Amino acid sequence: xxxxxxxxxxxxxxxxxxxxxxxxxxxxxxxxxxxxxxxxxxxxxxxxxxxxxxxxxxxxxxxxxxxxxxxxxxxxxxxxxxxxxxxxxxxxxxxxxxxxxxxxxxxxxxxxxxxxxxxxxxxxxxxxxxxxxxxxxxxxxxxxxxxxxxxxxxxxxxxxxxxxxxxxxxxxxxxxxxxxxxxxxxxxxxxxxxxxxxxxxxxxxxxxxxxxxxxxxxxxxxxxxxxxxxxxxxxxxxxxxxxxxxxx
Amino acid sequence: xxxxxxxxxxxxxxxxxxxxxxxxxxxxxxxxxxxxxxxxxxxxxxxxxxxxxxxxxxxxxxxxxxxxxxxxxxxxxxxxxxxxxxxxxxxxxxxxxxxxxxxxxxxxxxxxxxxxxxxxxxxxxxxxxxxxxxxxxxxxxxxxxxxxxxxxxxxxxxxxxxxxxxxxxxxxxxxxxxxxxxxxxxxxxxxxxxxxxxxxxxxxxxxxxxxxxxxxxxxxxxxxxxxxxxxxxxxxxxxxxxxxxxxxxxxxxxxxxxxxxxxxxxxxxxxxxxxxxxxxxxxxxxxxxxxxxxxxxxxxxxxxxxxxxxxxxxxxxxxxxx
Numbered sequence: 001x002x003x004x005x006x007x008x009x010x011x012x013x014x015x016x017x018x019x020x021x022x023x024x025x026x027x028x029x030x031x032x033x034x035x036x037x038x039x040x041x042x043x044x045x046x047x048x049x050x051x052x053x054x055x056x057x058x059x060x061x062x063x064x065x066x067x068x069x070x071x072x073x074x075x076x077x078x079x080x081x082x083x084x085x086x087x088x089x090x091x092x093x094x095x096x097x098x099x100x101x102x103x104x105x106x107x108x109x110x111x112x113x114x115x116x117x118x119x120x121x122x123x124x125x126x127x128x129x130x131x132x133x134x135x136x137x138x139x140x141x142x143x144x145x146x147x148x149x150x151x152x153x154x155x156x157x158x159x160x161x162x163x164x165x166x167x168x169x170x171x172x173x174x175x176x177x178x179x180x181x182x183x184x185x186x187x188x189x190x191x192x193x194x195x196x197x198x199x200x201x202x203x204x205x206x207x208x209x210x211x212x213x214x215x216x217x218x219x220x221x222x223x224x225x226x227x228x229x230x231x232x233x234x235x236x237x238x239x240x241x242x243x244x245x246x247x248x
Numbered sequence: 249x250x251x252x253x254x255x256x257x258x259x260x261x262x263x264x265x266x267x268x269x270x271x272x273x274x275x276x277x278x279x280x281x282x283x284x285x286x287x288x289x290x291x292x293x294x295x296x297x298x299x300x301x302x303x304x305x306x307x308x309x310x311x312x313x314x315x316x317x318x319x320x321x322x323x324x325x326x327x328x329x330x331x332x333x334x335x336x337x338x339x340x341x342x343x344x345x346x347x348x349x350x351x352x353x354x355x356x357x358x359x360x361x362x363x364x365x366x367x368x369x370x371x372x373x374x375x376x377x378x379x380x381x382x383x384x385x386x387x388x389x390x391x392x393x394x395x396x397x398x399x400x401x402x403x404x405x406x407x408x409x410x411x412x413x414x415x416x417x418x419x420x421x422x423x424x425x426x427x428x429x430x431x432x433x434x435x436x437x438x439x440x441x442x443x444x445x446x447x448x449x450x451x452x453x454x455x456x457x458x459x460x461x462x463x464x465x466x467x468x469x470x471x472x473x474x475x476x477x478x479x480x481x482x483x484x485x486x487x488x489x490x491x492x493x494x495x496x497x498x499x500x501x502x503x504x505x506x507x508x509x510x511x512x513x514x515x516x517x518x519x520x521x522x523x524x525x526x527x528x529x530x531x532x533x534x535x536x537x538x539x540x541x542x543x544x545x546x547x548x549x550x551x552x553x554x555x556x557x558x559x560x561x562x563x564x565x566x567x568x569x570x
Contacts, residue, residue, distance in 0.1 A: 220523065
């Protein structure tokens with residue numbers, strides 16, 4: 001089985017968010033970039049398939065050369081090869097078209113992408129690549145079992161979960177649940193050394209256009225101070241929620 | 249050239265969000281000087297969509313579509329878009345809708361803006377405001393393709409009554425076996441309880457609850473308020489509650505009217521997940537807990553003393569205001 005894991009290079013979850021250039025760009029100053037957490041679950045699941053079922057695992061990222069430390073981390077975790085599509089990832093549709101081209105050229109059986117990246121929260125790339133390539137697709141995937149070409153996937157739904165039967169070739173939008181958080185891997189020294197020797201192929205983007213454009217950004221208005229209510233005066237809390245906040 | 253809206257239903261009944269997206273579609277149609285056509289799947293009471301400005305409903309009655317299937321639904325919706333020559337497609341933000349929307353967009357070669365929180369700022373260019381960076385920022389985004397797909401955040405726009413008469417027309421999209429290459433084989437879902445995505449009120453517990461055996465009072469408080477239950481990341485990591493209840497940057501976002509956090513200190517990732525909620529209440533023993541900076545109302549106190557009293561007082565309040 002040949003697996004491609006799509007890696008997004010995103011600000012660490014604790015990052016403070018600021019904008020620059022007249023609020024038209026995300027301010028990367030002082031921001032630590034990491035593998036998108038939803039992709040990290042997918043990558044670890046792919047490593048499980050590699051070790052238990054003999055899969056080959058490639059990773060791909062659409063990004064400029066600045067994303068290479070993140071790609072190398074994926075290689076250090078155990079991916080066999082990496083591809084970087086040399087382009088600024090301007091919008092989800094653009095990224096999906098670049099990834100679709102890589103998938104088409106690489107004949108992958110299973111494509112794992114995170115259900116969304118934690119920066120722009122588009123949640124669109126896995127569904128778009130599956131549709132562009134007419135591949136089967138399971139989103140918000142929290143469990144994946146593969147036997148030959150037969151796939152049983154579990155996905156999260158609002159208020160519960162759903163079991164789905166499908167077949168390879170398949171795209172999943174993965175998330176926490178694909179593996180336990182405690183199973184996520186931190187690259188060790190041997191992995192880091194080996195990653196230096198692994199192939200990182202840079203390909204140029206196709207001529208696809210972005211479909212959307214983030215013209216400007218702003219931040220939520222600053223919040224007023226919390227109103228503290230005495231623990232012995234619950235009536236006051238109910239009064240505030242009913243009369244002031246109109247929330248109950 | 250109507251605005252097309254996907255109105256989500258469950259067991260034949262429209263979800264609350266269906267009326268919200270219909271209201272949003274009406275606001276877009278007003279700006280564009282056109283009308284709203286809704287697509288409904290096996291739902292009863294299609295004419296009620298008229299109350300939210302819908303003038304035409306394409307009603308799909310098809311046994312094979314009783315259970316949500318993203319590929320088949322995407323096929324049906326795109327066929328409806330072509331039939332109506334729609335230029336704007338409005339979809340909600342449930343887990344199913346977010347599964348569906350990118351597939352519809354890719355089929356139509358359309359730009360998709362998710363997590364939209366307000367009516368379009370302009371229609372030429374078509375510009376919307378949406379949350380990014382897990383609610384820590386907003387982007388003002390233009391959709392530059394001929395057809396536009398807009399994903400509306402839950403509880404952001406609200407259901408707004410706009411009295412119209414909805415003409416209901418049967419619609420039979422040409423669904424084939426190829427549309428069912430993924431099949432639902434089992435659904436495990438709590439029936440009759442509000443979900444985080446739909447709920448007006450969410451009651452959420454953290455590690456301060458000390459163990460899963462103490463969740464009874466969270467559930468009781470949620471019952472009194474007609475709320476969904478949720479939890480912080482450590483709680484789901486410890487297996488006290490399922491991941492589907494994990495709220496935060498790597499869990500579910502919450503955009504409820506009221507969010508009550510009990511025994512949750514308020515890590516930055518958790519606060520990002522709940523910042524779209526309108527009113528936030530925190531109950532925590534630690535007055536230095538970061539959640540107090542994000543909350544509207546707070547009680548510094550022991551959850552095991554405060555919550556049972558709150559339940560009793562709310563029961564009294566409800567009895568008096570019934």
